[in-house]
Amino acid sequence: MGLINNSRAKSPWVVHFDCGSCNGCDIEVLACLTPLYDIERFGILNIGNPKHADVLLVTGTVNPRNERVLRNVYEQIPEPKVVVAIGACACTGGVFADCYNVIQGVDKIIPVDVYVPGCAARPEAIIDGVVLGLQKFQEKVEKMNKKAVGN
Amino acid sequence: MVVLAIVLGPIIGGLLTGIDRKITARLQGRFGPPIMQPFYDVFKLLGKEKFINNKVQIVYVITYLFFAMLSFVLFVLGQDLIAIIFVLTVGGGAMVMGALSVRSPYSQIGSQREILQMLAYDPLLIITAVAMFMVTGSFKVAEIVNYQIHNNTPLLYVLPLVFIVLIEVLSIKMRKSPFDISAGQHAHQEIVRGVHTEFSGPYLALIEVAHWYELMLALGFVAIFFASNWYIAATLVIVMYLLEIILDNTTARLTWKWMLKSAWGFGIVLCAVNIIALYFI
Numbered sequence: 322m323g324l325i326n327n328s329r330a331k332s333p334w335v336v337h338f339d340c341g342s343c344n345g346c347d348i349e350v351l352a353c354l355t356p357l358y359d360i361e362r363f364g365i366l367n368i369g370n371p372k373h374a375d376v377l378l379v380t381g382t383v384n385p386r387n388e389r390v391l392r393n394v395y396e397q398i399p400e401p402k403v404v405v406a407i408g409a410c411a412c413t414g415g416v417f418a419d420c421y422n423v424i425q426g427v428d429k430i431i432p433v434d435v436y437v438p439g440c441a442a443r444p445e446a447i448i449d450g451v452v453l454g455l456q457k458f459q460e461k462v463e464k465m466n467k468k469a470v471g472n
Numbered sequence: 473m474v475v476l477a478i479v480l481g482p483i484i485g486g487l488l489t490g491i492d493r494k495i496t497a498r499l500q501g502r503f504g505p506p507i508m509q510p511f512y513d514v515f516k517l518l519g520k521e522k523f524i525n526n527k528v529q530i531v532y533v534i535t536y537l538f539f540a541m542l543s544f545v546l547f548v549l550g551q552d553l554i555a556i557i558f559v560l561t562v563g564g565g566a567m568v569m570g571a572l573s574v575r576s577p578y579s580q581i582g583s584q585r586e587i588l589q590m591l592a593y594d595p596l597l598i599i600t601a602v603a604m605f606m607v608t609g610s611f612k613v614a615e616i617v618n619y620q621i622h623n624n625t626p627l628l629y630v631l632p633l634v635f636i637v638l639i640e641v642l643s644i645k646m647r648k649s650p651f652d653i654s655a656g657q658h659a660h661q662e663i664v665r666g667v668h669t670e671f672s673g674p675y676l677a678l679i680e681v682a683h684w685y686e687l688m689l690a691l692g693f694v695a696i697f698f699a700s701n702w703y704i705a706a707t708l709v710i711v712m713y714l715l716e717i718i719l720d721n722t723t724a725r726l727t728w729k730w731m732l733k734s735a736w737g738f739g740i741v742l743c744a745v746n747i748i749a750l751y752f753i
C-alpha cells in the first residue's frame with residue numbers, strides 16, 4: 322500500500338475544464354506544458370479525459386448553462402481527486418462577478434480545494450496551486466485509508 | 473524461465489517506456505519526467521477508485537492482460553510464431569470488445585480504429601513469420617534462432633525488406649506517430665483517449681502493463697532478426713527503439729486510410745519482393 326500512496330503524489334494527471342474563460346487563464350495553463358515550465362518533470366500530464374484524471378483545473382466563470390457540464394466532469398473523475406480553481410473568474414467570478422449570467426465562483430457548484438488567484442494566473446502560480454493540491458491529495462488519501470481501516 | 477519472463481517483461485518494458493518519455497521530452501527541449509514515471513503512474517492507477525461501466529469490461533481487460541502475457545511467454549519459450557501472433561490478436565480483440573461494450577462515441581470510434589490498426593499490422597506480422605519460415609524452414613522461434621546460430625547468417629541479411637516493414641508494424645503496435653490513430657501514447661489526445669477512454673483506475677493500469685508485454689514482444693520480433701549474435705541483436709533493438717522515438721517526434725498523425733494504404737500497399741509489396749528474391753539467392 323505504501324508504494325501506491327507514494328506514487329499518487331508523483332503522478333497527478335490533470336484535466337483542464339474551461340467554463341467560459343477569456344482564454345487568458347487557459348493559455349497560462351497550457352504554458353505550464355511548454356519547455357520553459359515543463360510540468361511533466363513532476364509526472365503531471367494533461368490527460369484530457371476526466372476518467373483518467375486526478376486533478377481538475379477549472380478556469381473561467383461558471384454560468385447556469387455549463388454548471389451541469391462542470392458537475393458531470395467532476396463526477397467522472399475517480400476518487401481521490403482535487404479541484405483547483407484557476408484565475409479570478411473561477412475563484413469568485415472576477416471582473417464578471419456582477420453579470421446577470423455569472424455564478425460567483427466554481428465552489429458554488431463543486432467543492433474546490435485550491436484557489437489560484439490572478440488575472441490571468443501566472444504559470445508559476447498554477448504550478449504552485451497544483452503542488453498545494455497534491456498536499457491536499459495526500460491528506461485526502463490518509464483520510465480515505467483511515468476510513469478503510471475503520472470499516 | 474516462465475516466471476522470469478512474467479516478472480522481468482513488464483519491468484524492462486516499463487523502464488523502456490520511461491526512457492522513451494525522457495528522450496521524447498529532451499527532443500522537445502523539456503527536462504522530462506523521471507525514468508521510473510511509468511511505474512508511479514501504474515501504481516497510482518491501481519490505487520484509484522474502481523469506476524466501471526459494466527462488469528464485462530473487467531473480464532475483457534483481464535483477458536487482454538492474460539493474452540498479452542501469454543504471447544510474450546510463448547515467445548520466450550521459443551514457440552510457434554503463428555500461434556504467438558494469434559494469441560496477440562486475441563488479446564487485442566478482447567480489449568476492443570471491452571471498449572465496444574460501452575456506449576460512448578469516443579471509445580466506439582477508438583475501437584473501430586483499433587480494429588483497423590490490427591487489420592493493418594496483422595497480415596504484415598504473418599508475412600514476416602512466413603518469410604522467416606521460407607528461410608529457416610520452421611515457424612518455431614527456437615528453431616529460427618538455432619538456424620541462425622548454426623549457419624551464422626542473420627535473417628537481416630536475407631530479409632532486409634521485411635525488416636523495414638517491421639519498422640512500420642512496430643510503430644503501429646507501439647501507438648507511435650504517425651500511426652497513433654486509435655489511442656495516443658503518453659498524453660497525446662486523439663478522440664479523447666480512443667479505445668482507452670472508458671477504462672479507468674486499476675483497469676487502465678492493467679492495460680498499461682499489458683502494453684509493456686506487447687512492447688517486449690514487438691522488440692523480441694526485432695531481436696530474432698539478428699539472433700546469430702546477441703550483442704548485435706541488442707544493439708539492433710536499441711537502434712530500432714530510438715528510431716521509433718525519433719519518428720514519433722518528427723511526424724504528425726495520419727488518417728487510418730493512409731495507414732491501411734501504406735501498410736498493405738508498401739508493406740505487402742516490400743515483403744513480397746523480398747520473398748520472391750529468396751528464390752533467386
Ligand code: SF4
Pocket residue numbers: 342343344345346347380381382407408409410411415416439440441442
Ligand atoms: S481570471 Fe482574467 S484571464 Fe482568467 S479567465 Fe478570468 S478574465 Fe480571463
